[in-house]
Amino acid sequence: MDTALFLLVDGLTNGLVYALLALSLVLTFTVTRVVNIAQGEYVMLGALTLADLLQGRFPGSVYLLVGGLALCVVLDARRWRSDWKGALLFAAGMLLAAVGAVALAKGALALQLPVVAMMLVALLLVAPIGVLIYRFTVHPIPDASTIVFVIISVGVSMSVQGLGLLIWGASPYPVDPVASGGTLLGPVFVPYQSFVILVVALASMGGLYLFSEYTLVGKALQASAMNRLGAQFCGIPVAKAGGLAFLLAAAFSAISGMLLAPLITANYEMGFMVGLKGFVGGAMGGLIDYPFALLGVMMVGGLETTSAYLASAYRDVLVFGLLIPTLLWRNARQRAEAR
Amino acid sequence: MIMRARSVLGLCVGAAFVAAPWVLPSFYVGILAFAGIYALAAIGLILLLQAGQVSLGQAAFMGIGGYVSALVSRAYGIDSALTLVLAVAVTAVIAAAFGLMTLKLRGHYLPLATLAFGIATSGVFTAWHDVTGGASGLDKIPSLGLFGHVITDDRFYAQLIWIVVLLAVCGVNRLRTSRVGRAIATLESHDGMARSFGVDTTALRVKVFVLSAVLAALAGALYVHLLRFVSPSPFGLSSSFKLLIMSVVGGPVSGAGAVLGAVTLESAQWGLQDLLARWGASGNLEVIVFGILLVVMLLKFPRGLWPTVEKRLPAPAARSRDGAGLPMRRPDTKPGEVLLDLKGIGIRFGGLQALADVDMVLRRGELVGLIGPNGAGKTTLFSIISGLQRQTSGSVKLFGEPLPRSHLIVRNGMARTFQHVQLVPEMSVIENVALGAYWRTRAGFARSLLALDASENQQALATAQAALVRVGLAAEADLPAGSLPLGKQRIVEIARALMADPQILLLDEPAAGLRFSEKLMLVKILRQLQADNVTILLVEHDMELVMGCVQRLVVLDRGRMIAEGTPHEVQANPAVIAAYLGGSRDKAA
Numbered sequence: 034m035d036t037a038l039f040l041l042v043d044g045l046t047n048g049l050v051y052a053l054l055a056l057s058l059v060l061t062f063t064v065t066r067v068v069n070i071a072q073g074e075y076v077m078l079g080a081l082t083l084a085d086l087l088q089g090r091f092p093g094s095v096y097l098l099v100g101g102l103a104l105c106v107v108l109d110a111r112r113w114r115s116d117w118k119g120a121l122l123f124a125a126g127m128l129l130a131a132v133g134a135v136a137l138a139k140g141a142l143a144l145q146l147p148v149v150a151m152m153l154v155a156l157l158l159v160a161p162i163g164v165l166i167y168r169f170t171v172h173p174i175p176d177a178s179t180i181v182f183v184i185i186s187v188g189v190s191m192s193v194q195g196l197g198l199l200i201w202g203a204s205p206y207p208v209d210p211v212a213s214g215g216t217l218l219g220p221v222f223v224p225y226q227s228f229v230i231l232v233v234a235l236a237s238m239g240g241l242y243l244f245s246e247y248t249l250v251g252k253a254l255q256a257s258a259m260n261r262l263g264a265q266f267c268g269i270p271v272a273k274a275g276g277l278a279f280l281l282a283a284a285f286s287a288i289s290g291m292l293l294a295p296l297i298t299a300n301y302e303m304g305f306m307v308g309l310k311g312f313v314g315g316a317m318g319g320l321i322d323y324p325f326a327l328l329g330v331m332m333v334g335g336l337e338t339t340s341a342y343l344a345s346a347y348r349d350v351l352v353f354g355l356l357i358p359t360l361l362w363r364n365a366r367q368r369a370e371a372r
Numbered sequence: 373m374i375m376r377a378r379s380v381l382g383l384c385v386g387a388a389f390v391a392a393p394w395v396l397p398s399f400y401v402g403i404l405a406f407a408g409i410y411a412l413a414a415i416g417l418i419l420l421l422q423a424g425q426v427s428l429g430q431a432a433f434m435g436i437g438g439y440v441s442a443l444v445s446r447a448y449g450i451d452s453a454l455t456l457v458l459a460v461a462v463t464a465v466i467a468a469a470f471g472l473m474t475l476k477l478r479g480h481y482l483p484l485a486t487l488a489f490g491i492a493t494s495g496v497f498t499a500w501h502d503v504t505g506g507a508s509g510l511d512k513i514p515s516l517g518l519f520g521h522v523i524t525d526d527r528f529y530a531q532l533i534w535i536v537v538l539l540a541v542c543g544v545n546r547l548r549t550s551r552v553g554r555a556i557a558t559l560e561s562h563d564g565m566a567r568s569f570g571v572d573t574t575a576l577r578v579k580v581f582v583l584s585a586v587l588a589a590l591a592g593a594l595y596v597h598l599l600r601f602v603s604p605s606p607f608g609l610s611s612s613f614k615l616l617i618m619s620v621v622g623g624p625v626s627g628a629g630a631v632l633g634a635v636t637l638e639s640a641q642w643g644l645q646d647l648l649a650r651w652g653a654s655g656n657l658e659v660i661v662f663g664i665l666l667v668v669m670l671l672k673f674p675r676g677l678w679p680t681v682e683k684r685l686p687a688p689a690a691r692s693r694d695g696a697g698l699p700m701r702r703p704d705t706k707p708g709e710v711l712l713d714l715k716g717i718g719i720r721f722g723g724l725q726a727l728a729d730v731d732m733v734l735r736r737g738e739l740v741g742l743i744g745p746n747g748a749g750k751t752t753l754f755s756i757i758s759g760l761q762r763q764t765s766g767s768v769k770l771f772g773e774p775l776p777r778s779h780l781i782v783r784n785g786m787a788r789t790f791q792h793v794q795l796v797p798e799m800s801v802i803e804n805v806a807l808g809a810y811w812r813t814r815a816g817f818a819r820s821l822l823a824l825d826a827s828e829n830q831q832a833l834a835t836a837q838a839a840l841v842r843v844g845l846a847a848e849a850d851l852p853a854g855s856l857p858l859g860k861q862r863i864v865e866i867a868r869a870l871m872a873d874p875q876i877l878l879l880d881e882p883a884a885g886l887r888f889s890e891k892l893m894l895v896k897i898l899r900q901l902q903a904d905n906v907t908i909l910l911v912e913h914d915m916e917l918v919m920g921c922v923q924r925l926v927v928l929d930r931g932r933m934i935a936e937g938t939p940h941e942v943q944a945n946p947a948v949i950a951a952y953l954g955g956s957r958d959k960a961a
Contacts, residue, residue: 170667177674180426184620185670187613192663198656309487309609316484350495353488360481360488361473 038221040338046227046296048334049234053289054311055326056238057282062315063258064278067171067182071190072286073308075159077197079287080299082155084206086141087148093200094158095138097193101165102127108169134158148211152291156284163283167276175272190305197301208294230292237288241281254278310337313356332359377686386538393530403642405530405598408537409591411634414618415540416587421624422548423580424560425475426483429490430588430615435497435607437463437589438596439504442513445597453518456593460586467585471578490612497604509603516597526598533594537631540587543821544627549691550820550829554807556580557796564760565794569872570782570811579817621669623676632677640665690850692826693802697835698812701785701873709736711876711907712757712786716766719752726752727931730766734876739898739908741918741939744928745951750911751791753928754880757909758788770876783811788878789865791911797854801845801864804853806836808871839867843897859890866897876907883914895921919943927951 054072061069078094085092106127112120134157141154170185212225245251256264257274265271290299290307297303314330333352340351389408393401417430441459445452474485498507516523516532523529547553555576558566566573596602614637622633644658644665673680712734719727727749734740744750755761757768759778768775770784787808795804809832815825840846843863848856853864862882869877883891891914898921901908912918918925919939927935927942929951935942942948 170671173671174674177670180421180616180620180624181670181674183426184617185667187617188663188666188670190663191666192660195656195658195660195663199660313484313488316481347495347499350492350499353495354492356488357474357485360485361476 035220036342038219040342041335042221042223042227044335044338045331046230046334047337048314048331049230050289050293050296051307051311051314051330051334052327053234053237053285053292054307055315055330056241056323057285057289058311058315059323059326060241060278060285061282064254065167065171065175065182065275066179067186068179068312069282070183070186070308070312071166071193072186072282072311073304073306074190074193074197075163075283075286075304076290076293076307077194077299077301077304078159078162079155079290080208080294080303081197081201081206081301082159082287083152083291083294084208084299086138086151086155087208088206089142089145091142092138092155092158093197094155094162095134096200097162097196098134098158098165099131101162101169102131105165105168130161134161148209152211152288155291156287159287160280160284163279163281164276166283167279171275171279172272175275190308194302194304197304201301203301205298205300206294208291208299210295226292226295233288233292237285241285250277310334313353376689378688381685389534389538390531393527393534398526401527401530403638405526405533406595407634407638408530408533409595409598410615410618410638411537411631412533412540412591412594413588414615414622414630414634415537415544415627416584416591417615417619418622418624418627418630419544419547419556419580419587420584421619422560423556423577425577425581426616427486427581427584428483428609428612428616429486429493430584431607431609431611432486432490432493433463433467433585433588434592434595434611435493435604436466436592438592438602438607439497440589441593442510442596442602443503445514446510446512449514451518451520452514452516452593452597456516456590456597459593460589463589463592464582464586467582468578471581475574475577475581487609487612490609494604494608497607504604505602507604509601509605511601513596513600513602515600516594529598533598536590536594541627541631546823547817547820548626549803550825551806551810551813551815551832552576552817552820554796554799554803555810557799557803558807562794562796564778565790566807567779568758568760568782568788569808569868570779572779583817617666621666621673621676623673623678623680625676626678626682628682629676629678632681636677691833692830693833693837695830695834697838698809698831698873701875707737710734711736711771712909713769713772714757714766715769717753717756717763717768718765719756719761720764725931727756727763727928730928730931730933732926732933732936734907734909736875736907737902737905738924739902739910739922741922741925742909742911742928743913743915743918743925747930748928748951749931750928751880754788754878754911758786758878782872782874785873785875786878787869787872787874787876789862789869789880789882791880791884793858793861793865795853795861795864795868798852800850801853801856802833802836802840802849804864805839805867805871806832808839808868809835809873812871812873836867836871839870842870842900843867844893859886862886863890863893863897866894870901874906876909877901879908879910879912881911881913883912883917891917 054076057075058069058072061067061072078097082092082094106124109120109123112123137154137157141151146154166189170189171182174181210224210226211229215222215224215227217223245255253264253269254274254277256267256269257271261271264274293307310333311330314333315326316329336352340347392404396404413430413434417427420427437459440462441452441455444450444458445455470489474482497504504510514522516529523532547556555566555571558571559573559577559580563573592607595606618633618637619630620633621637622629622631641658641662644661648658648661669677710733714730714732717727717730718725730753742750742753752761756763759775759781770776770781770786773784775781776784813828813832815828819825837846837849840849843866845860845863845867848860853861856864862885866879866882883894886894895917898908898910910918910922922939925935925937925939925942926933927945927948934947934951935945937945
């Protein structure tokens with residue numbers, strides 16, 4: 034009984050972390066129709082950036098950010114001929130952003146900010162990378178088929194993972210939890226970190242909900258998700274909405290990485306498997322349905338811890354094997370509803 | 373027979389691939405052999421993509437094929453050419469079972485289910501240590517051999533692989549322009565249309581899935597006997613992704629795309645490794661550059677490399693469409709006989725009663741119009757008659773029998789067109805029309821792959837050409853259907869329905885969006901069909917057209933039949949006038 038409860042808590046904690054990732058996948062897909070296989074890489078970037086900041090190293094993701102900004106200027110090169118003022122302004126803006134990022138990282142290191150503030154800094158450094166990736170890989174071909182975007186995101190995932198290895202090396206980075214220790218809840222020991230995860234995850238989801246329901250930008254985002262063409266006719270800049278979706282998605286994934294890092298050791302290749310599990314959860318909801326995506330990731334988290342306990346060699350076999358009947362049930366239900 | 377430039381070119385390229393292992397240095401022979409194996413599995417994926425399905429478990433089927441062949445030949449000393457056949461058979465059975473279970477899944481569920489299947493399968497390879505040797509794998513797998521003759525020369529092995537690959541490319545390309553290929557092209561987004569022309573779409577999906585898995589199993593078995601070693605790592609998720617990348621980069625429109633994709637990616641990978649090693653760069657730089665290269669390639673060629681290459685090639689020889697057409701059905705016609713009999717039809721969607729108590733008959737040789745304001749339930753009634761929706765009450769009798777399952781209706785002699793044009797836009801007009809003869813022809817996968825369907829296909833295309841002549845679109849036969857204006861696309865739909873040799877023709881708003889001259893053409897076609905004793909049920913909004921050519925009218929309003937009779941009677945009917953002009957309708961409600 035105690036074991037079951039322990040597994041439940043553990044499973045739910047994992048599930049909440051995956052949930053943030055599933056949210057970002059759903060967000061990206063609905064607005065841009067990109068099934069982003071590379072979403073897990075932001076988890077890795079978030080975790081390793083936080084590890085760097087907490088251990089007093091200059092965060093490696095700043096190199097990625099600055100490199101990306103530079104590439105933006107290079108891609109903008111053609112504009113110099115027709116509109117050199119605009120191009121100059123753009124280049125200056127990018128330069129300013131790069132200087133700002135470096136200053137932010139240096140400043141945070143010098144001030145030795147508390148953990149929560151460091152998480153915020155890491156977020157500010159990682160989330161813009163999402164927009165850059167959008168600019169490089171989706172923006173040029175907005176009407177390509179889903180499968181093309183899938184493969185492109187695989188390419189992005191490979192490159193970012195390779196860059197991660199180049200920057201951080203293969204060694205794992207331990208990250209201290211925001212809160213150490215724990216408490217006995219009835220018969221079960223619950224670490225404080227689980228509570229932190231619960232609070233942060235709920236706050237992020239609530240924030241996204243409030244943002245999309247009560248702000249104009251959020252509503253524009255929803256409109257682009259529901260009907261791209263219609264949104265365009267209403268004067269919503271759909272391309273910008275896509276960039277915003279990538280920004281928010283990267284932010285959520287980075288948060289999920291920072292929460293996950295203390296539970297598992299962060300390293301350059303952690304992103305892919307975590308991303309896959311988020312994808313599985315998100316796809317349970319057909320990648321369009323937030324509540325079902327949440328239920329999906331909770332199930333994946335629960336299945337994972339239970340099967341790891343019962344038969345660790347067959348863990349992945351069980352998790353993914355049990356997924357198929359679930360999918361069939363989901364599909365049958367959906368058809369019944371459609372009728 | 374005169375060879376077309378394209379065939380000659382194809383033969384030369386094929387010969388070059390087959391001869392290459394004897395000329396290349398031995399290091400490259402290995403790469404060539406592996407590229408061939410991946411191309412073979414990627415051809416399977418391309419077939420799936422053509423049917424609108426994405427699989428993330430292709431490498432798992434390679435693995436099942438590879439493991440079965442390796443384990444059986446290693447344990448029992450059976451010739452590996454025979455175990456290869458066994459491996460393919462076992463994989464086919466597993467794929468059929470998995471396909472039957474999951475191919476009902478829509479949207480993102482199928483990639484997800486295959487992903488789960490792939491991960492679970494490779495998990496089994498690793499965890500079932502006693503049989504598979506676990507993560508470290510098993511060695512001493514015999515090479516490919518038959519009756520004691522074992523292939524020991526890798527060059528010969530590579531040549532063999534490429535012969536298999538080229539045969540697969542020819543087969544799949546042949547399939548594309550065959551009866552089965554035309555049906556496969558509809559699977560992505562025209563399920564209901566395909567069923568109404570006699571395609572059992574569920575069975576066809578399973579067959580495509582099995583064929584794709586069979587190609588993967590063949591590739592997997594060739595892989596393990598080439599390596600003489602088997603381990604789980606080449607059959608994991610990353611290989612499934614690799615195969616998918618190859619198909620998409622190559623261009624999922626032709627079997628040749630798989631070859632192009634496999635060769636491009638394998639040589640890019642090896643070339644990069646070689647180049648970067650020479651520059652003394654660290655190992656992981658290769659992954660970064662490869663990823664960037666992949667992104668850039670797809671940004672430049674979102675439809676894949678093959679379409680770009682193909683544009684520069686001479687056009688392929690069209691399949692022959694000369695000679696006699698397909699034999700026509702000769703029904704014993706009794707004029708005035710009841711063909712279609714609807715009694716008390718009702719359908720309910722949740723709280724909405726879309727149709728209630730509709731009674732209607734259609735007699736042989738009649739041209740009946742079905743009219744009504746928007747939302748009256750006309751299209752729903754059409755869907756029920758053509759079996760795409762089931763009524764919640766009442767009965768439909770076709771030729772005195774209860775309505776069979778939707779894909780069998782066309783065999784009984786009823787064909788339809790669609791209000792929203794349902795043509796495959798990339799396919800040529802004549803191929804779209806030829807789909808209409810699906811039930812009148814028989815060639816299946818085997819005959820199409822082995823090019824034994826020539827005479828039947830020729831008959832079907834000849835009939836399609838005749839149908840196009842009949843509706844005045846002979847000049848557009850070879851254009852992609854999506855390039856025609858909407859009006860002509862509607863006429864193509866009629867030609868396709870005529871291809872099914874129907875006794876009853878259901879036309880769903882054929883005049884919507886037609887220009888005046890096109891409408892005249894439509895009326896001409898309708899009159900001609902009537903002269904040929906085809907019974908027609910017509911849904912239409914264009915009153916002038918309807919009143920001018922039908923003998924009888926049925927009027928629906930809000931799901932109920934409010935009037936029936938000759939055009940004159942109906943025009944004078946107060947209920948009809950009220951329904952259209954809104955007079956007493958609101959009072960009645």
